[in-house]
Amino acid sequence: MGNFIILSLFLTCFISWSSRDFSCQAQLISSCLNSDKEALLTFKNGLEDPNNRLLSWKGSSCCEWSGIKCDNNSRAVTAIDLGRYGLSGNISESLVELKLLTYLDLSLNSFGDISIPEFFGSLRNLRYLNLSEAGFGSIVSPQLGNLSNLEYLDLSASFSSSLAVASLEWLSGLHSLKHLALDGVDMSMIGSKWLQDLDKLSQLNELRISNCGLTGSISSLSLVNFTSLAFIDFSFNSFYSKFPNWILNASSIKYIDMSYADLYGRIPLGFANLPNLQYLNLAQNYNLSASSSAMFRGRWPSIHSIYLSNNKLHGKLPSDIGNMTSLVEFDLSVNNIGGGIPSSVGKLCNLRLLDLSSNNLTERLPEYLLGAENCLLGSPLPNLRYMPLSNNKVTGNLPAWLGQLRNLVELHLSYNSFQGPIPSSLGNLKNLTVLGLAGNKINGTVPETIGQLSALSVLDLSSNEISGSITEAHFRFMTEVKILRLSDNSLTLSLDSKWVPSFRVVNLDVGSCQLGTGFPTWLKSQNKLMFLDLSNNNISGSIPSWFWDISANLLLLNISLNHLQGQLPNPLPVSAFADIDLSSNLFHGPIPLPTVEIELLHLSNNKFTGPIPPNIGKIMPNLIILSVSNNDITGEIPTSIGNMPFLQILDLSMNGLSKTIPSSISNMSYLKVLDLSDNNLSGSIPSSIGQLKLLQSLHLSNNKLSGHIPPTIQNLTSLETLDLSHNALSGVIPSWLRQGLMDLRILNLRSNLFDGDIPDSISELSSLQVLDLAENKLSGSIPSSLGNLAGMAQSLIINEYLFYGSYRGVYYQESLTLNIKNSVQKYTKTLSLVTSVDLSGNRLSGGFPNEITKLSGLLVLNLSRNCISGHIPDHISRMRRLSSLDLSSNRLSGPIPPSISSLTFLAAFNVSNNNLYGRIPELGQLQTFDQSAFEGNPQLCGLPLTVKCPEEESNNNGAGEKGSEEDAGNDEDVNKKSRAAVDALC
Numbered sequence: 001m002g003n004f005i006i007l008s009l010f011l012t013c014f015i016s017w018s019s020r021d022f023s024c025q026a027q028l029i030s031s032c033l034n035s036d037k038e039a040l041l042t043f044k045n046g047l048e049d050p051n052n053r054l055l056s057w058k059g060s061s062c063c064e065w066s067g068i069k070c071d072n073n074s075r076a077v078t079a080i081d082l083g084r085y086g087l088s089g090n091i092s093e094s095l096v097e098l099k100l101l102t103y104l105d106l107s108l109n110s111f112g113d114i115s116i117p118e119f120f121g122s123l124r125n126l127r128y129l130n131l132s133e134a135g136f137g138s139i140v141s142p143q144l145g146n147l148s149n150l151e152y153l154d155l156s157a158s159f160s161s162s163l164a165v166a167s168l169e170w171l172s173g174l175h176s177l178k179h180l181a182l183d184g185v186d187m188s189m190i191g192s193k194w195l196q197d198l199d200k201l202s203q204l205n206e207l208r209i210s211n212c213g214l215t216g217s218i219s220s221l222s223l224v225n226f227t228s229l230a231f232i233d234f235s236f237n238s239f240y241s242k243f244p245n246w247i248l249n250a251s252s253i254k255y256i257d258m259s260y261a262d263l264y265g266r267i268p269l270g271f272a273n274l275p276n277l278q279y280l281n282l283a284q285n286y287n288l289s290a291s292s293s294a295m296f297r298g299r300w301p302s303i304h305s306i307y308l309s310n311n312k313l314h315g316k317l318p319s320d321i322g323n324m325t326s327l328v329e330f331d332l333s334v335n336n337i338g339g340g341i342p343s344s345v346g347k348l349c350n351l352r353l354l355d356l357s358s359n360n361l362t363e364r365l366p367e368y369l370l371g372a373e374n375c376l377l378g379s380p381l382p383n384l385r386y387m388p389l390s391n392n393k394v395t396g397n398l399p400a401w402l403g404q405l406r407n408l409v410e411l412h413l414s415y416n417s418f419q420g421p422i423p424s425s426l427g428n429l430k431n432l433t434v435l436g437l438a439g440n441k442i443n444g445t446v447p448e449t450i451g452q453l454s455a456l457s458v459l460d461l462s463s464n465e466i467s468g469s470i471t472e473a474h475f476r477f478m479t480e481v482k483i484l485r486l487s488d489n490s491l492t493l494s495l496d497s498k499w500v501p502s503f504r505v506v507n508l509d510v511g512s513c514q515l516g517t518g519f520p521t522w523l524k525s526q527n528k529l530m531f532l533d534l535s536n537n538n539i540s541g542s543i544p545s546w547f548w549d550i551s552a553n554l555l556l557l558n559i560s561l562n563h564l565q566g567q568l569p570n571p572l573p574v575s576a577f578a579d580i581d582l583s584s585n586l587f588h589g590p591i592p593l594p595t596v597e598i599e600l601l602h603l604s605n606n607k608f609t610g611p612i613p614p615n616i617g618k619i620m621p622n623l624i625i626l627s628v629s630n631n632d633i634t635g636e637i638p639t640s641i642g643n644m645p646f647l648q649i650l651d652l653s654m655n656g657l658s659k660t661i662p663s664s665i666s667n668m669s670y671l672k673v674l675d676l677s678d679n680n681l682s683g684s685i686p687s688s689i690g691q692l693k694l695l696q697s698l699h700l701s702n703n704k705l706s707g708h709i710p711p712t713i714q715n716l717t718s719l720e721t722l723d724l725s726h727n728a729l730s731g732v733i734p735s736w737l738r739q740g741l742m743d744l745r746i747l748n749l750r751s752n753l754f755d756g757d758i759p760d761s762i763s764e765l766s767s768l769q770v771l772d773l774a775e776n777k778l779s780g781s782i783p784s785s786l787g788n789l790a791g792m793a794q795s796l797i798i799n800e801y802l803f804y805g806s807y808r809g810v811y812y813q814e815s816l817t818l819n820i821k822n823s824v825q826k827y828t829k830t831l832s833l834v835t836s837v838d839l840s841g842n843r844l845s846g847g848f849p850n851e852i853t854k855l856s857g858l859l860v861l862n863l864s865r866n867c868i869s870g871h872i873p874d875h876i877s878r879m880r881r882l883s884s885l886d887l888s889s890n891r892l893s894g895p896i897p898p899s900i901s902s903l904t905f906l907a908a909f910n911v912s913n914n915n916l917y918g919r920i921p922e923l924g925q926l927q928t929f930d931q932s933a934f935e936g937n938p939q940l941c942g943l944p945l946t947v948k949c950p951e952e953e954s955n956n957n958g959a960g961e962k963g964s965e966e967d968a969g970n971d972e973d974v975n976k977k978s979r980a981a982v983d984a985l986c
Contacts, residue, residue, distance in 0.1 A: 032062040032070050035097055036077040040068065042094035053085040071100060079103035083130065088112055093119045105130040107154065113137035113162055116155075121146040132156035132181065136163050140185070145170030150177055156208065157184035165190060168197035177201050181208035183233070188213035199225050210257070211236035219244045226250045233257040235281070243267055243288060252276055259283040259307065266290060267311075272298030281307040283331065291315040292337050298323070305329040309355070313337055322347035322371060331355040333388065339363055340394070346380045347371030354381075357388040357412060364396030380404055388412040390436060395419065398442075403428045414460060415439035422466075427452040434458040438485065441465055446491075451476035460485040462509060469494040478503055487511035487533060497521045504528040511535040511558065519544055519564075531556040535581070542566035548573050560584050560602065568592040582606070583627070591633070597622045604629040604651065611635030612652075617643030627812075629675065630654040637676075642667035649812045653699065654678040661700075666691040673812040675699040677723065682706070685724075690715040697814055701725040701748065709733075714740035721814055725750035725772065732756035733773070738764040745791065746816055750838070751775040758783055758839070766790040769832075770816065774840040774862065781846030782839065782868070787854040792835045794857045819862065836860035840886065843867060843986065848892065853878045864888040864910065867986035871895075872911075877902045884908040888936075891986065892916060896940075901926055912936045919949045 037060060044057050056066045062077065063070035069079035077098050087109040095101065096119055104123065107130045116136050120129070121143025129147070132154040140155060140163065147153075153174070157163040164186035171177070180201070187194065187209070195218055198207065202225040214237040221244070226232075229250040235257045242265040247256060254276045264287035271280060272295075280303070282288055289312040297320045304326055313335035321327075322344025329352060337359040345354070346369025372380040384405050394416040402411070403425025410433060411426075418440040426435070427449025435453070438460045445468030446461065453459075454477040467490040475481070481503040486493075492514040499522050508526070511533045517540045523529075527550050540563040551557065554574050558581040567589035574580060579600035588607040597620055608631040613619070617640030620626075624646055633655040641650070642664025648671060657679040665674070666688035672695060681703040689698075690712025698716070701723045708731040709724065717740045730753040737744070738761040745767050755777040762771065763785035769792060815828040818836055827834050837855070840862045847870035848863070855861075856878055862885075869891040876885075877899035883906060893915040900906075901924030909926065910933045917939030920926060931944045941949035 031060055032068075032075050032077060034060075036070075037062040039094040039097035040065070040077065040080075043092045046090040046092040047087050048089040049085070049087055051086045053082075053087070069103070074100065076100040081105045082109070083107040085109060088135070090114065091117050093117065095119070096122050098123075100125055102126060102149075103128040106134050107132040109134045111135040115139070116141055116144070116163075118143045120144060123147065124149065126150055127176075128152040130154040132183075133158045133161075135161070137161060138163070140165045142167065142170035145173035148173055148175055150174050152179040153177060154179070154181040155185055156181045157186075159184065159211075162186070164188075167191070168194045171197055172200050174201065176203060178203050178205040178228075180204060180206070182212060183208050183210040184212065185209075186213055188215070192216050195221060201225070202228070204229055206231035208233045209237070210234070213237065215239060217241040219246075221246045227252070229253055230276070231255040234261055235259045236261070238262045240264070243282075248274065254302075255279040257281040259285070261285060263288055267295060267308075269294055269297075271295070272300045276302055278302050278304040278326075280305070282311065283307040283309040285311055287312060289313065292332070292335075293318045296321050296324075300324045301326070303327055307331045308335070309333040311335055316340070317342055319344040321345060324348065325350070327351055328383075329353040332359070334358040336360050341365060341389075343368060343370045345369065347374065348381065349375035350383055351381055352383050353386045354384060355386065355388045356392070358391040361389070361392040361394050363394070365394060365399050365402075367399055369401055379406060383407060385409045390414040390416070392416050397421075398423050398426075400425055402426060405429065406431070408432055410434040412436040413440070418442055420444065422447055422450070422461075424449045426450065429453065431455055433480075436460045437464065438462040439464070443467065446470060446474055448473045448476075450474055451478060453477070454479060456481055458483040461489065462486060463488040465489065466491055468492070472496065472499050475501060475503070481505055483507040485509040486513055489513065493520070495520070495522055500525050507531040509533040511537070513537060515539060517541070519547065523547065523550070526550060529554060530575070533558040534562070535559060536561040538562060539564060543568075554578055557581065571595040574598065577622070591616075591628065593619050595619075599623060600625040602627045603631065606631055608633060612638055612641075612657075614638040615640055617641050620644065621646075623647055625649040627651040628655070633657060636660075637662055637665075637681075639664045641665060644668060646670050649673040651675040651812065652679070656680060658682070660684075661686050661689075663688040665689065668692065669694070671695055672718075673697045675812070676703070677701040679703055684708075685710050685713075685729075687712045689713070692716060694718055697721040697812065699723045700727070703727055705729060707731075711736060713737075716740065717743070719744055720767075721746040721816070723748040723816065724752065727752050729753060730755070733759055733762075733778075735759040735761045737761060741765065743767055745832075746770040746814075748772040748816065749776065754778060756780070758786075758844075760785045762786070763788040768792070770818070770834060770836045772818065772836065772838045773842070774819070774838045776842055778839070778842040778844060780844065782844055782849050782852070782863070784849040784851040786837070787849065787851030789837075789855060792837070792855040792858045818860070834859060835881075836862075838862040839866065840864040841866075845869070845986065847871075848873055848887075850875055855879060857881055859905075860884040862886040863890065866890050868892060872897055872900070872916075874899050876900055879903065880905070882906055886910045887914065889913040895919070896921060896926070898923070900924070909933050916940050920945065 040062055044054055053066060062068055067080060067082045068077060070076060071078050078100050083105045088111055101123055102125050104126060111134050113135060115138040116131060118141045126147050127149055129150060133156060161184060166189050168190055199221060205228050210233045216239060218239050219242040230252050231254060240262050243263050245268050248268055248270040253274055255278060259281045263285045267288050267290040271277060292313045293315040297318055303324055305328060309331050313332060316339030319342045325347060327348050328350050331353060333355045340361060340363025343366035369380040372378055376382045380401050385407060386409060390412045397420035398418055400423055403423055408429050409431055414436040421444030422442060424447035432453050433455050435456060442464040443466060446466060451474045456478055457480045459481060462485040469492045471494050479502045482505060484505050487509045501522060505526055506528050508529060515537045517538060519539055519541060524546055529550060530553050532554060535558045542565055548569055551573050552575060556579045557574060560581045560583040562585050565586035568587055570590060570592040572592045572594040574594050576596040578598045580598060581602040583602045584605040586607060590610040591608050591613060593613055599622060604627045612633060616638060621643050623644050626647060629651045636659040637657055639662045645667055647668045650671060653675045660683035661681055663686045671692050674695060677699040684707035685705055687710040695716050696718050698719060705727040714736045719741050720743050722744060725748045733754050744765050747768060750772045757780035758778055760783045768789055813828055814831055815826055816831055817824055817826045835858050837858060844866040848868055850873045853873055853875040858879055859881055861882060864886045871894035872892060874897040882903050885906060888910040895918030896916055898921045901921045903925060906925040909929050912934060913936035916937040920934060920940060920942040934940050934945055941947040
């Protein structure tokens with residue numbers, strides 16, 4: 001029937017040819033087979049076309065319909081291209097009627113997770129099939145394997161797609177396939193032979209199987225048919241495999257992407273010999289290793305891009321990299337490459353990206369670059385746009401050639417060891433948008449030429465040794481600055497009070513600069529501010545009212561460590577989810593709260609008064625850090641505080657809070673720090689506190705708490721600090737401490753009413769570094785098992801700052817007050833190095849346990865004011881790190897062992913008010929202490945005491961070590977005054 005219509009049209013047009021009627025010719029050319037037209041209309045009827053992209057699908061001229069192409073001779077439909085048409089619905093089987101269809105593209109549509117129709121496998125003439133990101137789901141039909149003429153197959157799926165394949169065996173029928181893309185298709189079910197199935201596709205030129213959930217080895221192929229392979233993408237899978245060396249046999253390869261693929265082992269060295277290789281991406285595998293000096297030797301004749309970040313490359317960069325003259329992008333960031341940057345890098349005239357950040361580069365930047373004469377206009381690296389070298393150890397001055405990189409857009413040199421001044425030539429970089437020099441040792445002044453950088457949007461000079469003044473001239477042409485960080489230098493901002501910046505900064509950090517005593521008025525024009533740090537600037541006076549007009553968008557406000565005063569607006573006008581740090585000022589009045597949810601509120605070290613607002617937990621349920629320590633807050637802790645489930649740090653210490661600790665505090669399931677110390681809290685410790693499973697630091701000291709330690713404390717398995725000192729807690733020290741508190745480093749129960757014995761189980765706290773049980777009513781002997789405290793058995797030489805709850809650079813720094821060296825000392829930054837045992841002021845009896853001398857890492861030992869008898873063990877010399885030893889006011893007898901002279905770190909020593917006798921050893925540290933350290937021992941003699949030793953002293957010493965009967969006689973001679981103080985305790 002279709003042929004008859006075409007014949008009729010032909011005859012009609014032939015008859016009218018003499019009258020030059022060309023309309024028939026056009027009609028003939030645009031017409032199509034009627035069967036094809038009907039098939040297309042049936043196909044259209046099953047589709048949903050919300051964008052009316054198929055409006056042209058009407059009339060007989062289907063070859064002119066949108067997305068349709070026909071064969072010029074037969075007028076049969078050969079191509080359907082409906083990509084990005086926004087179609088959905090169902091796909092009719094009528095497409096099978098299109099006998100000459102070779103091209104079908106339904107990509108980027110929304111077919112609602114329907115299956116890929118099985119009848120597609122009957123479209124035998126298809127050469128091109130693109131169903132990528134079209135919303136198909138379910139299992140791919142193996143019927144697609146019938147398309148023996150197919151050259152291009154793209155089934156790539158979006159992230160949310162459910163499209164999957166159960167096997168790749170059906171690919172064996174696609175003998176002509178050159179392009180295969182299965183990106184995002186779930187291939188986790190296909191087993192271990194998938195690579196062998198792909199290897200059968202001998203004509204394959206491009207293979208994309210990124211993000212398919214593939215696992216298992218890909219290095220096992222010994223022989224491969226991938227001789228035509230030019231493009232391979234295995235990225236974003238989890239192979240856990242050695243690198244596939246067979247890839248080097250694909251001599252035609254141009255593009256290799258195996259990033260984020262969990263590959264490990266050595267990277268082969270043959271890439272430099274692949275003549276066509278243009279793109280190599282092995283980034284983010286983390287465990288691939290290679291010697292950079294060996295890997296980059298050779299010419300790499302066609303290489304364009306190399307991405308090897310986040311691996312284990314090591315060694316130095318060879319000068320051979322100057323031979324990679326086609327190189328445009330070179331990213332070796334986050335590796336362990338050492339040495340320096342070879343001067344031959346100047347030969348890379350096409351280089352746009354040089355990223356060596358986060359390595360171990362230690363040498364200076366080269367003073368000059370080789371090969372610049374071969375580049376455009378003789379300039380070094382004329383096409384370089386991005387140069388991240390931050391987070392290394394590069395030393396020396398900033399070289400002058402940096403100012404010649406005329407097309408440079410971003411220069412990242414932060415966190416190295418650069419010295420010397422900022423070159424004034426940097427002002428020549430007219431295209432520069434980012435200049436990062438933070439965290440170095442750069443000194444001198446900031447050159448005014450910086451003000452010529454009119455395109456600059458980020459200027460970070462923070463944490464250096466820069467001095468001098470910053471004036472308006474430094475910002476003369478800067479109109480685009482969005483991030484300005486000058487903090488932690490010795491800079492003075494000498495800006496006129498009437499100056500109006502030409503920029504509108506978003507992030508301003510001028511902490512620890514010298515802004516002057518007044519609040520900076522030039523901020524008045526900065527109505528785009530979102531992050532503001534004015535901390536530690538000696539600003540005084542009150543905050544001007546206009547400031548609160550521009551604060552509504554602030555996500556960070558840090559004005560801590562100043563001398564600001566006055567009463568703050570209540571509510572605080574800040575942005576939702578902001579971080580507010582107003583600590584260490586002179587603000588007074590009630591605690592100010594915002595009307596929106598914020599995440600950090602730091603008000604410590606001010607003069608705020610009144611109660612904690614009872615609705616604080618309802619206003620700020622998403623708060624993560626709340627610190628109101630060292631103010632004049634009174635009243636009780638509101639129960640609504642339990643409505644802050646995400647709180648990590650709660651510090652209400654050093655106030656006048658009273659009444660009991662609310663049980664609702666247990667609702668803070670993310671809490672890591674709870675510090676309620678130095679208040680007037682009473683009652684018992686709530687048992688519900690044991691529900692805080694993430695708690696690391698608990699401070700309840702210096703209150704009026706009573707009762708027993710609740711057994712639920714043993715549930716705090718993450719606890720490292722437990723400080724309950726200076727309360728009225730009673731009962732025995734629980735033996736269950738060892739059961740859950742194995743990470744405990746600090747246990748302070750000082751100045752309570754605990755009685756009974758010291759439990760042996762304390763020795764099982766293997767991480768314990770500080771044990772303070774002083775000023776209680778403990779009795780019995782000192783457990784010899786304390787010698788098993790592993791955390792004190794060796795010297796601590798690495799200072800691990802005890803920071804808890806770190807959030808956006810804000811944290812709680814652990815601190816502890818200890819009685820050391822005859823004084824009360826507070827430890828913060830060096831606390832992790834402190835090891836101390838203080839059992840003083842109890843009723844402990846028995847001998848000095850020899851086992852304690854095994855604690856060779858102990859710094860402080862205080863056993864004073866007890867009833868300990870016997871001799872000081874000679875093995876005390878094993879405690880070689882001791883800096884403070886107090887054994888005063890006990891019943892110790894015998895001589896001071898000479899071995900104690902070997903304790904070279906001893907800075908505080910006291911054995912007064914005992915029964916010791918004999919000559920004080922004349923060597924070592926003992927001669928540096930005054931006589932008060934030895935008083936109350938009438939039978940001691942020698943310096944620094946005024947008592948001289950009798951001639952028979954040596955006989956007494958010899959007898960003393962053996963504990964002869966003469967010891968008892970000497971003990972009876974102790975004067976009554978010194979014994980009375982001890983006997984009162986014992």
